[in-house]
Amino acid sequence: TRIAIFASGSGSNFQAITEACRNGLLEATPALLVCDRPGAYVVERATAADIPYFAFAPKSYQTKEEFEGHILQELARYEVDFIVLAGYMRLIGPTLLNAFKGRIVNIHPSLLPAFPGLDAVGQALEYGVKLTGVTIHFVDEGMDTGPIIAQQAIEICPDDTREMLEKKIHEVEHSFYPQTLQQLFSVKGEAAIR
Numbered sequence: 001t002r003i004a005i006f007a008s009g010s011g012s013n014f015q016a017i018t019e020a021c022r023n024g025l026l027e028a029t030p031a032l033l034v035c036d037r038p039g040a041y042v043v044e045r046a047t048a049a050d051i052p053y054f055a056f057a058p059k060s061y062q063t064k065e066e067f068e069g070h071i072l073q074e075l076a077r078y079e080v081d082f083i084v085l086a087g088y089m090r091l092i093g094p095t096l097l098n099a100f101k102g103r104i105v106n107i108h109p110s111l112l113p114a115f116p117g118l119d120a121v122g123q124a125l126e127y128g129v130k131l132t133g134v135t136i137h138f139v140d141e142g143m144d145t146g147p148i149i150a151q152q153a154i155e156i157c158p159d160d161t162r163e164m165l166e167k168k169i170h171e172v173e174h175s176f177y178p179q180t181l182q183q184l185f186s187v188k189g190e191a192a193i194r
């Protein structure tokens, strides 16, 4: 499977996924990074790992349709067949959704459907839940709403600071995302053989 990873920020999940590909834990090829913030640290990670990237400024396009059209061209150029969102801070529009039906997944730092959208960790702390977690799901037109693939729970301890909770969540994500993708791709592969 040739994957494109979409990210907007630091890219620690990008790093975990590409490392899992390198060491064989995840049987996939990271063919392309797509980044909507040209200055983001994830671009440096891609450069260091020798992975091609397409970094673009959404503001330099008139519409989402236009920049997603441009993304599609890049995905075709790198023969991408699956999209992995990892901290991509933007809703996917119909242009990409239609072209990659059932082939876009996202990771979200809460037990969906609780705390969708921005700052899920802050929302969970604010609400005072004792249990939060990580959700991996298929992407549809909504905000963190598609069918759930896998979830992992994480306990919030009484004296967890925001930083501590974020660290716990990231640690889980970095092994959980590659593992879940590997399962997904092997099931898809078997289905294709049958």
Ligand code: GRF
Binding pocket: 007, 009, 010, 011, 012, 013, 014, 086, 087, 088, 107, 108, 109, 169, 170, 173
């Ligand atoms: C992760 O917590 C992910 O769940 C959320 O955005 C964060 C991205 O972190 N969607 P990073 O850029 O991979 O470090």
